[in-house]
Amino acid sequence: MGNKFKQIVxxxxxxxxxxxxxxxxxxGSILLLTDGDTKFSKGSVKNLLxxxxxxxxxxxxxxxxx
Numbered sequence: 001m002g003n004k005f006k007q008i009v010x011x012x013x014x015x016x017x018x019x020x021x022x023x024x025x026x027x028g029s030i031l032l033l034t035d036g037d038t039k040f041s042k043g044s045v046k047n048l049l050x051x052x053x054x055x056x057x058x059x060x061x062x063x064x065x066x
Contacts, residue, residue, distance in 0.1 A: 004028070010036065 008025055010018040015035075022031065030052055032045065044063065051058045 006025075006027075008018075008022050011021070019033070022033065030049065032048065048061050048063060051061050
């Protein structure tokens with residue numbers, strides 16, 4: 001798993017605008033979408049990406065918010 005991540009900063013025009021912007025700028029095959037108040041534990045992104053990278057039948061994953 002390489003470190004080819006690009007953060008797209010929300011210009012604060014609302015979530016629909018931010019999502020449209022993200023989809024427009026995305027160049028990779030995997031998108032990680034979050035909310036502004038999302039906090040990740042160490043290793044969370046790796047755990048979310050692993051099923052997508054290791055099993056071609058997996059088309060999406062989600063975390064367990066708490």
